[in-house]
Amino acid sequence: MLQSPWISRQRVVPFWGQNVKMDRFNFYKLMTLLVGSIIVIQAPKWTNSFIMRHYKLSLGIEAINLTQTKDPLKLFKMWRDEANTLSTLNPRPDVVTIATLGEDGPSTQIVMLRDISDTGFKFYVTTPVTKNLAQNNISFTVVWTFKKSEETFGMRYITVHGITEKIPVNETKELFKLETPTSKIRLILQSQKNDKKQNLSERLQPLLDMYNQNPKQFHKQEMPSEWSGYIIKPKTLEFFQGTKATLGQRIKFSKKSDVKNNSTNLLSDGACGGEKGWIFQVMEP
DSSP, rough: OOOOOHOOEEEEEETEEEEEEEHHHHHHHHHHHHHHHHHHHHHHHHHHHHHHHTTOOOOEEEOOSSSSSOHHHHHHHHHHHHHHHHHTOSSSSTTTEEEEEEEEEEEEEEEEEEESSSSEEEEEESGGGGGTTOOOHHHHHHHHEEEESSSSSEEEEEEEEEEEOOOOHHHHHHHEEEEEEEHHHHHHHHHSSOOOOOOOOHHHHHHHHHHHHHHHHHTTTOOOOTOOEEEEEEEEEEEEOHHHHEEEEEEEEEEEHHHHSSSSOOOOOOOOESSTTEEEEEEOO
């Protein structure tokens, strides 16, 4: 039987340091094995690239639940209470950052909310920022961590815009009486004129001695005149909620009377009716 010259033709191939004779059939067989090995070795590189190019993204929306209430002030308190349950992640859920604008430019300060009601948000300050507060536009933002599941946490923030009104002095004095000794000492020190000849420790010690020797007398201390209370009457409240694995959702509430009178151009068509004179609109994330 005649063999095909294509198969029978011999050639010498250097292989592992030796010259090996093989016909064309075995030669191509060897080349196929070598090329296949290279493809297998290099496979992870182009395979990962292929997966990245054709990865199908699945992304949901972290919707804000408005089934329990459509009153933004009540929703604020609900979120605050939830943040309070995660005390390790939200150690001071009542602390917010207020922002004002005065003749000397913008100013921010961290304050603690003392009360939240249908009227607004109350806080107290003793610093020079008070000169920018009376009857002035103001905004504040608070950020909280919330728990979606046992392993998933997300972020919430609320931004409030409104105007401030000063709280009557009598009401402020009553609150001062209820302050803890530590808070009273802090407020008194903040209101004192800073004498460069005295450091903080020297000014602190007499107050500590007064309290330790006669607590009743200490609590009769007059409220510092620099300590003032304010209430923020909100015009808009913007709520945001989201996680790393979802698109966040933003909802903005506005007073219905403000939109009707065109005093604020905050909401466009598509606003929904809320509660207690509020309307809201779902914003872009």
